[in-house]
Amino acid sequence: MTVWDRPEPPTRPAPLDRERIVAAAIALADEGGLEAVSLRKVAARLDAGPMRLYGYISTKEELFDLMVDEVHAELLPEEQPGGWREALRGHAHRTRQAALRHEWLADLLGGRPSLGPNALAVGEGTLAALDGLADLDTVMRAVETVSAYITGAIRREIANLRAERATGLSKRDWQRAHGPHVSRMLATGRFPALAKAVHDGKEVDAETSFTTGLDWILDAVAAKLAQPPA
Amino acid sequence: MTVWDRPEPPTRPAPLDRERIVAAAIALADEGGLEAVSLRKVAARLDAGPMRLYGYISTKEELFDLMVDEVHAELLPEEQPGGWREALRGHAHRTRQAALRHEWLADLLGGRPSLGPNALAVGEGTLAALDGLADLDTVMRAVETVSAYITGAIRREIANLRAERATGLSKRDWQRAHGPHVSRMLATGRFPALAKAVHDGKEVDAETSFTTGLDWILDAVAAKLAQPPA
DNA sequence: CTCATGTCGATACACTGTATTTAGACAATA
């Protein structure tokens, strides 16, 4: 027994913490989607056994919550926004960009209340941007309405994006793509308005679609903020 | 061997079809949520082996799609709506009611493009209600904006409902409920606007919150429909 | 009666989240 053939000492396990676990999970999700995240794979990426994670998280759902909150850190504005409208617009676009970087976010958005520290900080920011512009109820309604739109619009955009990616075709060519089914349905004549829309509608890119709807809603919010409480 | 102790003849398998499969899956989901739906349990409810289902559906995702489309059948208006606004309002409320009956719908809403026959029929209806009121692009934007709101608002409502149910407490009492965490955060003073909102905000029931945001958006849509195409 | 066909069910596989048990490294005590 010399220095050379001395067996490796039992490797001191690398220290672990929630941050590293969450980071590994996010990396996995970015690469292979949410369903590629398994506790075993997360642990493997950290050279640990699966059960080790339970010292830091208590369930897989909690891990998802932590992942969502971690992404909320990317949603904090770099500079203080000019006014409430810019604040909400900025928040919406940052959320959309984050969802394009982390498509799995679309699967989780709105799925559970976000109460992590970063989510709270984001909420604080948008709420503060509207503070004092109207009574509290109106302000809350404004924030919730806009954020409902953000959630729904992002989910639809990502859903369409995945569908297009899966079929390799753009939305207009759907009828031929997923076609056998959809085009047959449209050809039945039972859906004239839809058929016309698919046929005559010009392709709008997702970003302008998102922005247009958002601006409509911000217009509505502006109108309500201007009015004194009913 | 008499008639009495004659062994059961090999039971002719009950005939199966997609409708029965989807109905069984929906029943399971209504009772125990989406994660209670497994192919084995669906099959068991139909006195069939799990593999039998693959003669009618090709994957579990497809089963989910069929479930969603089945619920869309509940979204068809009973009577032709009076005008575009009533059409959209009705659609929104019917969707919300359906999600309250089938909470799992919130998990699937907006998750993938809905192209089933019932979803197409619903789309046809809402599109037809707006037909001719503006150029096609504006109409499409209106429908998509409203439906994004519907998706997001319903998801949030169901998410809150589940959270309240899990803690047994109402939203205002969150701070004490999920409290140790949230109330401590709010007590740090880092979130003054949030703290004030939680403290001073009066509880609004989910339905009026939903309706209020919806009406704001419908106001915005009305304004855009009135304008000639830019 | 024999043979082909096509459908159903059993079996199997690779994986999941998590509970429980076991082994082993360190700290404190005798």
Added chain:
DNA sequence: TATTGTCTAAATACAGTGTATCGACATGAG
């Protein structure tokens, strides 16, 4: 120094998942 106790990492185990494969069997054709 020897020994005990404690605490943590890992191994094992379990019940379940979606789905591929394959063998048996009931039915229809010749």
